[in-house]
Amino acid sequence: GAVVSQHPSWVICKSGTSVKIECRSLDFQATTMFWYRQFPKQSLMLMATSNEGSKATYEQGVEKDKFLINHASLTLSTLTVTSAHPEDSSFYICSAIFPGAGELFFGEGSRLTVL
Amino acid sequence: DAKTTQPTSMDCAEGRAANLPCNHSTISGNEYVYWYRQIHSQGPQYIIHGLKNNETNEMASLIITEDRKSSTLILPHATLRDTAVYYCIVRVAGSGGYQKVTFGTGTKLQVIP
Numbered sequence: 001g002a003v004v005s006q007h008p009s010w011v012i013c014k015s016g017t018s019v020k021i022e023c024r025s026l027d028f029q030a031t032t033m034f035w036y037r038q039f040p041k042q043s044l045m046l047m048a049t050s051n052e053g054s055k056a057t058y059e060q061g062v063e064k065d066k067f068l069i070n071h072a073s074l075t076l077s078t079l080t081v082t083s084a085h086p087e088d089s090s091f092y093i094c095s096a097i098f099p100g101a102g103e104l105f106f107g108e109g110s111r112l113t114v115l
Numbered sequence: 116d117a118k119t120t121q122p123t124s125m126d127c128a129e130g131r132a133a134n135l136p137c138n139h140s141t142i143s144g145n146e147y148v149y150w151y152r153q154i155h156s157q158g159p160q161y162i163i164h165g166l167k168n169n170e171t172n173e174m175a176s177l178i179i180t181e182d183r184k185s186s187t188l189i190l191p192h193a194t195l196r197d198t199a200v201y202y203c204i205v206r207v208a209g210s211g212g213y214q215k216v217t218f219g220t221g222t223k224l225q226v227i228p
Contacts, residue, residue: 004158006158034215034216036218043202043218043219043220043221044153044159044202044218045218046215046216046217046218049215091156093158093159095158095159095216102207103161103164104149104161104206104216105161106151106158106159106160106161107158108157108158109156109157109158111156
């Protein structure tokens with residue numbers, strides 16, 4: 001199947017710093033990508049929908065100034081956690097819609113730990 | 116997207132068929148049923164999807180009731196590697212437009228040796 005790749009797979013940072021996570025569709029162009037976060041033993045929670053060439057649409061309760069999303073090309077969306085705090089520690093997962101059939105493929109996830 | 120309800124957890128003996136139910140009573144006519152699974156600390160993996168007919172692929176079978184209000188994912192011969200959380204979601208297929216995809220709590224399937 002189609003491949004969606006995230007980088008980095010895991011990252012540890014100090015409180016107050018910003019962290020960028022990349023999501024790439026490796027063999028297809030994706031006009032729409034989604035960002036999720038997942039806390040231990042919980043389901044995936046949709047954070048925002050990233051649309052190429054336009055502003056992301058955030059879910060209720062998700063701070064858009066805290067979680068900056070940029071979908072600058074048809075193969076890359078980035079999530080930047082600004083001024084990270086320990087409560088932002090989580091597993092962040094992206095997904096992309098495959099054109100045509102509309103299949104949804106997921107990245108491997110990125111584990112963020114904020115000290 | 117319509118909401119789905121699944122049992123929180125299930126056990127299955129290795130080699131036996133695992134039958135995972137999902138209720139989606141408010142599904143719309145143009146919404147497909149998709150199944151994904153998530154192995155610990157990995158991204159969700161696509162398994163199968165269908166609209167109203169039963170579907171089968173190399174991983175699983177999907178049985179959708181005639182009224183489309185529920186479905187069952189069948190893993191014909193469960194192995195230890197099938198231990199995962201299985202998510203049933205409903206969504207409109209096709210790439211046109213904005214399609215928010217939300218997840219329910221899923222079913223944690225434990226395959227027992």
